[in-house]
Amino acid sequence: MFETTRRHLYLAGFMGTGKSTIGREVARRLGWGHVDLDEFITSLCHRSIADIFESEGEPAFRIIEARALRLAVMSPHSVISLGGGTPIRRDNANIIRSTGRCWLLKAGLDVIWERVRQAESRRPLLSGISRGKDANGSTLQDFVMVVEPLLQRRMESYAQIADSVLDTSAGSADFLAGKIVDEFNAIVSRGVVK
Numbered sequence: 001m002f003e004t005t006r007r008h009l010y011l012a013g014f015m016g017t018g019k020s021t022i023g024r025e026v027a028r029r030l031g032w033g034h035v036d037l038d039e040f041i042t043s044l045c046h047r048s049i050a051d052i053f054e055s056e057g058e059p060a061f062r063i064i065e066a067r068a069l070r071l072a073v074m075s076p077h078s079v080i081s082l083g084g085g086t087p088i089r090r091d092n093a094n095i096i097r098s099t100g101r102c103w104l105l106k107a108g109l110d111v112i113w114e115r116v117r118q119a120e121s122r123r124p125l126l127s128g129i130s131r132g133k134d135a136n137g138s139t140l141q142d143f144v145m146v147v148e149p150l151l152q153r154r155m156e157s158y159a160q161i162a163d164s165v166l167d168t169s170a171g172s173a174d175f176l177a178g179k180i181v182d183e184f185n186a187i188v189s190r191g192v193v194k
Contacts, residue, residue: 007077008100009184012158014151015084016112017105018168018176023081025177030184035072036081037065044068049083066092073099087157096161101187103180104162107169109151113143 009026011019020036027034038049041064045052052061065083069092072080080100087093096102107115117139164183168176 008073009077009079009180010082010096010100010102010161011079011105011180012082012087012096012102012161013084013105013168014107014112014147014154016115017107018115018173019081019084019105021173022105022168022177022180023079025173026180026184027079029177029181030077030079033075033078034081035075035078037068037072037083037086038081040072041065041068041083044071062089065089069095085154087161088154093157093161101163101184102161104158104165105168106165107167109144109148110140111169112147113140117143 009030009032011023011026013019020038023036024034041052042048045064049061052064062085065086066089069080069082069086072078073095082096087096164180166176166179171179
């Protein structure tokens with residue numbers, strides 16, 4: 001049986017790795033609720049993440065995010081899709097490790113770029129990337145220059161909370177959710193929580 005103190009399934013990872021999309025499908029398959037932490041923050045604050053970043057800055061957003069996580073974990077069994085930067089705060093990482101099992105979702109930067117480039121305006125950390133195209137018809141190089149250092153800084157935080165790792169570069173959200181659910185059910189049936 002899944003311990004009551006570790007009652008959540010978390011999806012962590014960088015932007016564009018599929019946390020929200022896969023999280024909804026994992027929750028559906030388990031019959032659990034789904035909390036997309038960024039959507040939850042938007043609902044609580046009645047403002048977009050981009051607006052919070054712009055008007056109050058990233059440090060203020062991270063405080064709001066920590067409070068939202070503490071509220072989200074009060075719910076019964078839930079799949080919680082974390083924001084890309086949620087685990088960088090030690091208190092958030094402690095909550096995640098103590099209340100559930102965490103899958104780190106990874107993808108190649110070229111795949112992430114394809115997924116996020118249309119939503120650049122809604123992603124505050126990408127606001128510095130030109131929406132124009134370079135001579136090759138792509139701004140992938142600009143994207144990599146901006147996000148690679150950020151991703152490298154976050155990898156240590158991701159590693160500290162990850163119980164399992166899944167590459168989401170290929171495969172449908174349905175297929176990838178199935179892999180998580182199958183692994184989760186096998187862990188639960190063996191009585192292994194960590």
